[in-house]
Amino acid sequence: MTKYLKKTVFLLIIVLLISSCFTGCKTFDNFKSTFIDHEGKTEEKVRIGVFEPLSGENKEQGELEKTGIELAHELYSKALGKEVELVYADNKSDLTVAETMAKELIEKRPAVILGSFGSTFSLIGNDIFKEADTPAIAVTCSNPLVTNSSEYYFRVCYVESFQGIAAAKYAVEEMKVKKAAILKESNNDYAAAFCQAFSDKFKALTKDEQGIVSSMEYNAEDKTFKEQLNDIKKSGAEVIFLPSEITDAANIMKEAKKLNIDATFLGTDKWENEDLIKLGGKAVEGAAFSTYFDSKSAITETTSVFLEAYQQKYGKNSVPDSAVALGFDAYLLAVTAINQAGTAVSGKAVKEVLEKTKGFIGASGNITFDKNGDPIKSVSINTVKDGKIVYTYTVEPTWS
Numbered sequence: 001m002t003k004y005l006k007k008t009v010f011l012l013i014i015v016l017l018i019s020s021c022f023t024g025c026k027t028f029d030n031f032k033s034t035f036i037d038h039e040g041k042t043e044e045k046v047r048i049g050v051f052e053p054l055s056g057e058n059k060e061q062g063e064l065e066k067t068g069i070e071l072a073h074e075l076y077s078k079a080l081g082k083e084v085e086l087v088y089a090d091n092k093s094d095l096t097v098a099e100t101m102a103k104e105l106i107e108k109r110p111a112v113i114l115g116s117f118g119s120t121f122s123l124i125g126n127d128i129f130k131e132a133d134t135p136a137i138a139v140t141c142s143n144p145l146v147t148n149s150s151e152y153y154f155r156v157c158y159v160e161s162f163q164g165i166a167a168a169k170y171a172v173e174e175m176k177v178k179k180a181a182i183l184k185e186s187n188n189d190y191a192a193a194f195c196q197a198f199s200d201k202f203k204a205l206t207k208d209e210q211g212i213v214s215s216m217e218y219n220a221e222d223k224t225f226k227e228q229l230n231d232i233k234k235s236g237a238e239v240i241f242l243p244s245e246i247t248d249a250a251n252i253m254k255e256a257k258k259l260n261i262d263a264t265f266l267g268t269d270k271w272e273n274e275d276l277i278k279l280g281g282k283a284v285e286g287a288a289f290s291t292y293f294d295s296k297s298a299i300t301e302t303t304s305v306f307l308e309a310y311q312q313k314y315g316k317n318s319v320p321d322s323a324v325a326l327g328f329d330a331y332l333l334a335v336t337a338i339n340q341a342g343t344a345v346s347g348k349a350v351k352e353v354l355e356k357t358k359g360f361i362g363a364s365g366n367i368t369f370d371k372n373g374d375p376i377k378s379v380s381i382n383t384v385k386d387g388k389i390v391y392t393y394t395v396e397p398t399w400s
Contacts, residue, residue, distance in 0.1 A: 045085040046078075046344040048334050049110030051102060051125055051136070053117055056093025061117040061323065065139040068320075068327025069114055071309055076331075079111075079338045091121050102128045110134060111344040112334040114327070119143030126150045135337075135351040137330045140292070140323050147373040152347075154354050154373035156329045156364065160190065163268045163290040164197030164243070166379035166395045170288065171239045171266060172205040174381075174393050181214040181237035181263065183228055183252065185244060188220075194243035194268060213237050218252075225252050229259050239264045246273055249287075250280035257283040264288060269322075277387060287384045288392060292322035293364045294380040296391040302332070306363035322364070329362035336360070366397065 050069055052062035069086070077084055089105035091098035098116070102125035105113065112135050116122050119141040129136045130152045138146055138155035147153050171177040180202050184191040195215075203211050214235035216228035229252070232240060240256075240263050242249055253265055267289035276284055295307060306328050310320045333354070341349040360367040365378030376397045383392040 045083050046080055046338060047085050047087050047108060047110040048073075048331070049105045049108065049113035049115075049134075049136075050086050050088045051091065051105055051113050051115035051121070052088075053093040053121065054088065054090040058093040058118055061140070062093075062115075064321050064323035065115060065117050065327040065330075068139070068324035068329075069331045071306075071313065071324070072328045072331035072335075075305070075309055076335055079335045080342070080344060082344075084335065091116055091124075093118070093121075095120065095124060098124045099128070106132045106134060109345070111338050111347065111350055112137060114330045114334060115139060117141065117323075119146050122146045122153065123149070126153055129153070133347040133351070135347055135354055137333055137354075139326045139330045144372075144374075151355075151373070152351055154333075154357075154369060156326050156333065156362065156367065156375060157292055158377060158379070159374050160268075161193040161197040162374075163379070164194040164199075164241070165201045166290045166381070167241055167266045167268075168198045168201035168205060169395045170290075170381050170393060171241075172202065173395075175239065175264070177238045178206060178208070178211065179213045179235070179237050180211060181216070181232040181235055181240045182212060183216050183218065183225075183232065183240055183242050185248065186217040186219055191243045195241065198241045198243075218248075220248075225255050226259070229256050229261060232263070233259060233261050237263050239266050241266045243268050243270070245270055246276050246279060250276060250284060253280050253287065254283040272322075272382065272389070274389070277384060277389070282387075284384050285387070288381055290395075291380050291382050293320075293325040294382060294391045295319050297380045297394055299365050299378050299380065299394060300361045300363070302329075302361050302363045325363045329364050329367070332362060333357065333360060333367070365394075368397065 052066055053059055054062050073086055087108045087110055089101040091101045098121045113129055114137050117140055122138050122141050123146060126149055130150045135152050140157050142157055142160045144159050147155055171180060182195050184195050199212050203209055214232045214237055216231055218225055218228055242265050249267055249271055265287040269291050271289040272291050306325060311318050337350050337353040338344055340353045343349050358368045367375045367377045370376055378397055379395040381393040382389050
C-alpha cells in the first residue's frame with residue numbers, strides 16, 4: 001500500500017468514525033450540512049436573492065420592495081466579513097415565469113431569498129425554496145398560506161387579520177372603549193378574517209363576551225346603509241370596526257354623519273390614501289386606521305437610520321412607502337441571520353436562526369416571529385385630523 005493510499009484510507013476512516021458518532025442526531029445533521037454537503041464551496045461573496053416582479057403588471061410594487069432592499073444593502077454591504085451580492089430573479093408578474101425564475105435563482109446559491117410581492121408568486125416559489133433548504137422572507141405579501149405552508153418562509157409584514165387585533169388594542173387600551181360594533185361586507189373572506197380577530201381580541205381585553213354590541217353586514221351593491229347604521233346607533237357602540245375599501249368606507253361614514261352617529265370608525269391599511277378624504281370629506285374626520293409603516297412615528301432607532309438614509313438619497317421631503325421600509329427590514333433580518341448562523345452555504349442553519357428571532361429592531365417596528373414565521377410587531381395607527389392623515393399612536397406587541 002502506497003503512502004498516498006494509506007493517507008486516503010486513514011482520512012476516510014476518520015470521517016466514518018465521526019459519522020458513526022453523530023448519525024441520527026441533530027448535531028450530525030448540522031455537521032453534515034455545514035462541512036460535508038458544501039465541501040469545496042468556499043464563497044468569496046455572500047449571496048442574497050431578490051425574487052420580485054421587476055417588469056409586467058406588478059413592476060411598481062416590486063420596485064418599491066427592491067428600493068428598500070437596495071438601500072439597506074448600501075448601508076450594510078457585508079455579512080461574515082464578506083461582500084453581500086444581491087442576485088435578482090424577475091418573475092415578470094407572470095405565474096409561469098415565476099416558477100422558472102425561482103428555480104434559476106436557487107441555482108445561484110443564495111443564503112436567503114427576499115420577496116416576492118404578490119402572495120401568489122411567493123406561493124409558487126415556496127416548494128422550490130423549501131426543497132433547496134433555502135429560507136425566504138416575504139416583504140409585503142400578507143396571505144397566511146405563504147408562511148403556513150412552509151417552515152422556510154417568513155415575512156416582515158403582518159398578516160391581514162393582525163390589523164383586527166391592533167384595532168381592538170387601540171380601542172380598548174388607548175380610547176378606553178367598552179362597547180364596539182362591527183360592520184362588514186357579506187361574503188368577503190378578507191373582511192371576515194379582520195372582524196373575527198377584532199372581535200376575539202376586543203372581548204378578551206374588555207373581559208366582556210357581550211362587548212360587541214352589534215354585528216351587521218352589507219352587500220357590495222347596496223346604495224344605502226341606513227338599516228345597519230340605525231341598529232348600530234341603538235346599540236350604544238363607541239367605535240365601529242369597518243374593514244372595507246375606501247369607497248365603501250367614505251359612503252358609509254357620510255351616511256352615518258347624516259344619522260348623527262358619533263361613534264369613531266376604525267379601519268385598516270386599505271384606508272391609507274388621500275382618496276379617503278377626497279371621497280368622504282368632513283364625514284371621515286376622526287376615523288382611525290392601522291398602517292404597515294408611518295414615517296412620522298419614529299418607532300425605533302432603526303426607523304431614524306432608515307429615514308435619514310432614504311431622505312439623503314431621494315430628497316429631504318421624500319416620504320418612503322411602507323413597502324420600502326419593509327424591504328429594508330427584510331434585508332437587515334437576512335444579514336443578521338447569516339451572521340448569527342456563521343454560514344452562507346447552509347440554508348437550514350440560517351432558517352433555524354430566523355425561527356428564533358425575537359425583538360429584532362427594524363425600521364417598521366420590533367419583530368418577533370411566531371411559530372408560523374409571521375411577525376408579532378408594533379403597529380402604527382393613523383387618524384384623519386383637520387382634513388389630513390396624521391400619525392396618532394403605536395400599538396405595541398404585548399400580546400402572545
